[in-house]
Amino acid sequence: MVVTWENTLPRISYDPENDKPNTFQLTIIYDASSWMTFLVFGYEKTGWDSFLTVRSNTVGYYVTQYGIDKKAVPWVSGKEASFTLADLKGNTNEIGRYFYQVAAGSGGTVNYEQRCEDWYFSQNMYIINLQMALTSSCPCDRRQARFDRRWQQDIDLARSGASMECYYQRFLSFTTATQYCCYDNFWGSLLTRSDGSGSHLYSFHPKFYRSMHTQEDVEPKKWCCSYTDNCHLYLAARPVDYCWSYSPPWFGWFFGDPHIRTLDGLSYTFNGLGEYVLLETTDGNFTMQGRTEKALNENGTEIAATIFSGFAAKDATSDPVNILANAARDGNANATYVCFG
Template identity: 60%
Template structure:
């Protein structure tokens, strides 16, 4: 028996012979032991796993100590030990003693790299006997080529004394070699498989639970400020979450630009989860999301493994940041506009003409705060009136920079600070949709008169100037249900409890008079000076706000006292009975300001309704088998969670021989040729 190991079917029909001592020995003496350690073996006990891991660690250290790549990571280790073997021919019991030696094969399937360790514990055979030779090395065939390497001692007397010779490892009796045929070849399928097997399933489940579902269509993705567009993608429009939670994960959502539909594909070219956000941790994103995707989806056929660990999202459970139906829980929007008219997160509208600084939103856990400052409104001649407008806002998350936005003295421009940095010039001159990133908050420039402020908590603000008044629109994430207070109300889809004073646990009824709402609710949310986030800046529109004795005009009282002529004028300007527009027109005499109030309210209402409207779900076969000359039928059904009617239309022309009944969703086709077709 010869002391060697033969392996057949080596990477496409070759074979390998590894010989720590190719010489004739006595099969009846001693024994041969072997063990295979493989990362892919399942069903191992904890002790077996620990033993395998220890073997892998030792093998990795051996390769790296021998100058191997720091990226080398064995997928399997084979250990064969010849213990106490004796020669078969010319055995001399006086001079021949048992020999023990070992072969270790270390294989990295991801790069098809193999290392051999020849280890010799004892060399007891008499090297001087005639007809005794030993060959040590390897011989491999692959793709018709032969790769071989022999140790320098092969065929020499020294081959029987290796236990006493210093090896190339620096240790006595220990030699390591890289098998020549495996250099510079990468097995991407194996790399993908190894990557998938090393995914922490518990951590993945936690990440999946923490991320937002994709918006259902492009319209929602563009309108939902929690999502940031990936400008590096050109063939689709793709978005990822602007801010991520502690898990670092984000959903990546892509849309077909012409149709606006969410792209869901099994080849990895659409959207799916990222374990690391490209915004917050680009290096880890490239290593753990992009590179494995290349191995699995681009360079091998294992994309199903990648998408099992980075799942596709089909927008199920997506909640838009705007809604019109208060009985359905979606993320919501409130706004402050005009001569302070307030629409709460639950849709209650009231007017609060206080003069000073107020808490607009404070979350019960202290995670988000929005404060506002008012100043006296002006009539069409520039004179102060008994009404107020917002002139400044300040907001922050618990751990973010404070964003301060204020209207300038001429009421025709913004003054903006993030922390202690003034970005007014940038807001005035930067490109549309230009962005700046700060601690826990992003700021996006919409125009010289409008900015979006986007916080890590998920709250979003749009602050803008129109007709000499500063307005703000607020988007609140669903997780803050029953966790908001202030002038914006308690966010829980119930407008009846929105008027909750800061010093009471019982809300006012929405049917109370504006005077009662002002004194018993609004004034209770007046800011204490030591709690203010608002800056004090010279040369702004915020003047005289420190007065606490100011008594405003109240909306309901004003409307009740209007003459028929005033009502007629207001109805004409305000296009109907819009109380907020009518109030601003009557108090200020400024039609431009009144129309700005009407337009702002109308725009936000329409946007809320539009974004809260879900795309319909289309159900049909994903695979259609068709035979040339034979009729095939396909039925398309639709559902809509909003109860809207759905009309089916084809984006592309029907292929020859096809007909589609859009009323009932029936598609009938008899293929007449082998041309490729697009049915959508």
């Protein structure tokens, strides 16, 4: 790319009709083979008068790359000699020519700007939107995340001493993705930061797809958010979740002879003897059954009370799971307590 300033008057001009203009040019060169960017300054003529405010005549460039400020200011910048650049040798040893390497990665071989952009344009936004629709929304605060057993804390982050507490889904939900939900350690509020350090989508679950998670979620986050200022690209492909569709779980339980609390909060005692359906989803994909038997006292005699002696559960994709109480039926050893939600 070439930009030319032709017959340009100084910023402060006392006599626009008679002041002498400057003509200079900037050429930006990108080398795809090495992922480097270069600047070439060329000065054709410099006719500005040096009696103008010398300090306003700054020469060079200034750029922020990977969080580090970089600049190049030739010795003539801010000096009277800056008004005669077309007559002086630049760092190329040619009259009026200056050459600078601007953008390069570590070791001069990696361009993280380019890596971030290439990754962003490789993302299938249809898949990303589908993952957003199929993953569970983040709990709205840390208390909910701790109480909701559908979410699991990121222990590695906790061990690192981070100033936030983060969770991902305990199990997959029809996709490889999970929401990554982070909360402030002091207030417990959901963090939705624009620098990528808060909550957002992970396209690959960190527990079940470790390699792809590193390749498609972790490394691009570094390229876009840590090494460059392109975090908006990362968050466009890994959107932030604001807990708008979060639904807290409903809990129920049963214990003893048996005391029951249903998912909608009804509590009662039921001493029926036999096998019963305890929980069944409306679509029939999950069923849980319970068996009750008469309890025994200390000498092995049956008493007028029942206890749960077994449970069986099955969903649409699993084998049946059975849990049986001890044969003593005394309500003490290996006592059964079941919580569901």
